[in-house]
Amino acid sequence: MDKKLKIYIGLLVFVLLGIIYIESVKPKEINWYPSYAAKHKIPYGTYVLHKEMPSLFPKKKVKDIHQNPYTFLKDSTNNGTYFFVDNALNFGEDEFSELLKFVKRGNNVFIATNGVHIDTLKTETSILTTSAFEEKAYQKMSNPIFGEIEYHFDRDFSKFYFSEVDTLNTTVLGELVVRNEKDSIISKKPNYIKVKHGKGNFYLHTFPQAFTNYNMLLNNNYEYVANVLSYISTPQKNETGATGGSNSRSTILWDAYYKTGKSGIASPMHYILSTPPLKWAYYIALIGVLFFIIFKGKRNQRLIPVITPLKNQTLAFTRTIANMYYEKSDHKNIAEHKINYFLEYIRVKYRLSTLKIDENFYKNVASRSGNSEEKIKDLFQKIKQIQSKSNITEEDLIALNKAIEDFKAYKNS
Template sequence: MDKKLKIYIGLLVFIIFGIIYIESVKPKEINWFPSYAAKHKIPYGTYVLHKEMSSLFPKKEVKEVYQNPYTFLKDSTNTGTYFFVDNALNFGKDEFNELLNFVDRGNDVFIATNGVHIDTLQIETRSLSTSAFEEKAYQKLSNPIFDGTEYHFDRDFPKLYFHKVDTLNTTILGELVMRNQNDSIISKKPNFIRVTHGKGNFYLHTFPQAFTNYNMLLNTNYEYVANVLSYLESPNKKERRTSNGNIILWDTYYKTGKSRITSPIHYILSSKSLKWAYYIALIAVLFFVIFKGKRNQRFIPVITPLKNQTLAFTRTIANMYYEKSDHKNIAEHKINYFLEYVRTKYRLSTLKIDEQFYQNLASRSGKTEEKVKALFKKIEKIQSKSNITEEELIALNNVIEGFKA
C-alpha cells in the first residue's frame, strides 16, 4: 500500500468518525409527524393518553384492537366503547354499517378526527375561518358543570366544526371558541357532539390533536381531555340510555403511524443506536471488500514464451560441419549468406562481379573500392579451392564481418 492511498484512507476514516460525532452531539430534531400511535412518544403520538386510560377509567379494561372494525365486529359478542383517535378516518360503507349495528346493540363509539362526513348520521363538518388579524382558538365543554373553562392549544391546527347535524338525535357537548386580539369572542361553533343511535351513542370530536402527548402535557390541557372522556364513563340516566360495558376498545388499526413493525429495516432505522450500528457495519463491509479484493486477486497464469530454436538449430548445423572439418562447405554457406546480404541491403545484383559492381557497392556501403575488391578477391580465391584450412575459414569470416561492421 503506497503512501498516497494511506492518506486517502485516513481522511475517509476521519470524515466518517467526524460525521458520527456530529450526529451524536447535535440536538435531536423534534418529530412532529401526526402518528397517533399508542407506542410513540413523539409530540403527536398517544403514549400518554394510552398510559393514563387505566386512571381515567379505573373500572374499565382497555383492550387494543389490531383488526379493522368490519372484521372485529363480525363477532357480535364484542361489547364496550370503540375508541378511535387519528388524523383522518375513512370508513367503508360496510365497515360503518358494522359500527352502526355495534352502537345499535347498546355500545358506544368515540371518534376524534379532523373532520368527518357521515351521511347516515346526517352530520357534516366545515373549516372555520375569521377575519381577525390575530385569532386564538379555545376548546370548551358546554355542560355548566365544567364552569365554562376554555383551554388554549398553542400550535396551529385545522379549525373544524359541525356544520350540519341531526337535531333530533344530536347533543352538543363542546364548542370551538374563536377570540380576537382583544380577547373578544368572534365565533363559536360545535366541535364535540353525541349522536344517539339505537341503544348506544356516537361521540364525535373534530380536534384529535387534544389527545396527543404534546397537548396533554401542555399546561392544564389534560383536564380538557379528562372532561371529554368523562362522557364515556358509567352512564347518567339523564344523559345516557344504556350501559356500554366495562371495556374500552382502543383502535390501533386506523393510525397514521402504526406502531407495528412493517420490516426489519424499518425497525433498525427507527432506533438511533441501531441505525448507526447498521451504517458502521455497512462501512466495515465496504472496507473489507476493497482490501480483501486487493490482497486476493485472481491468480494470473504464467505463460512461458516459446523458445527461439533458430539459434540452437544454427549451432547444431555449425557444430556438425565443424566436427567433420568441412571448412570449404562452411565457407560456401558464409559466402552465399554474404551475397544475399549485399542483394538485400544494398539492392545490387551479384550475378556479375565487375568494376561497375565494385564501384556501386563501395559508394552504397561507404567502404573504399580497394577494400571491396580485396574482399571479393578473397571470396574468389576461396571458391577456386576444393579444400581450405581452418585458418583460411577464420580469415574469410573476419573479412566479411569487418565489411559489415
C-alpha cells in the same frame, strides 16, 4: 500504497470521525410525527392517555383491539364503548355498517379525528378560517356545569368544526372558540357532538390532538380531556329510565388497529434507520460510495445526456379546471372564487382590511387605486347582489368579471 491514496483514506477517516462526533454531541431531535399509537411516547403518541384510561374509567375495563372493526364486530357478543383516536379515519361501507349495528343495540362509539363526513348520521365537518390578523383557538365544553374555562393548545392545527348535523338527534357538547388579537371572540363553532342512533350514541370530536401526550401534559389541558370523556364514563339511561347494564358499557374498546403510526415495521429501510448500528453502517456505506463515485469519475468522464426540461403545465391545468366549471355551468361557484381573489388582491396590493365594507373603505380604495368612488361602490354593489343569490346567470358572471378587470386595469394619469 502510494502517497495520494493514503491522503484519500486519511480524508475519508477524518470525515467519518467528524460525522460520528457531531451525531454524538448534538441533541436528539423531537419527533413530531402524529402516530396516535398507545406505545409511542413521542409528543403526538397516546401513551399518556392509554395509561390513564383505567383512572378515567375506574368502573370499566380497557381492552386493546388489534382487529379492524368489521372483523371484531362480527361477533355480536362484543359490547362496550369503541374508542377511536387518530389523525384520519376512513371506514369502509361494510365496516361502518357494523359500527352502526353496534351502536344501535345500545353501545357507544367515540371518534376523535380531523374531519368527519358521515352521510348516514347527516354529519359533516369544515375547516374554520377567519380574516383576523392574529388569532388564537380555544376548546371549551358547552355545558355550564364545566364552567366557562377555555383550553388553549399552543401548536398550530387545522380548525375543524361541524358544519352540518342532524338537529333532531344531535347534542352539542363542546365548542371551538376563536379570538382575535384583542381577545374578542370572532367565531364559535361546535367541535364535539353526541349523535343518538338506536339505543346508543356516537360521540364525535374534531380535535384528536387534544388526546396526545404533548397536549395532555401541557398546563391543565388534561382537565379538558377528562371533561370530554366524562360523557362516556357516565352511565346513560335507556328508554325505561334505568341505566344500561354492565354488559353493554362496562368495557372501553381501545382501537389499536387504525393508527397513523403502525406498531409493525413498515419497510426494511424503516428497520435499518430505526436501529442505530445499522443506521451508521448504512450512512458509512453511502459515504464510501460517494467517495468512490467522485474519485472514479475523475478518471472516467462520461458524456452527460441532454435532458429535455419538463413543460410548464400550469396553463393547461388552469384551462382544464376552467372547462370543468364551465361544463357544470356552476356560475355561482366561479363568481365566489372570483370575489375571494379580488378581496385578497385589495388586501395585498392596497394593504386594506376587507372585513368591513363601508364609506371609509370606499374612500381608501379610491384614493389608493385611482378609481372613482362611485365606480368602486357600483362594483361592490354587484358583488353584494351576487353573494345574496343562490344561482346566477352567465351574464351576471361576465358583468362581474368585466367590472373587476376594469378596476384592475385603471391607472392613475
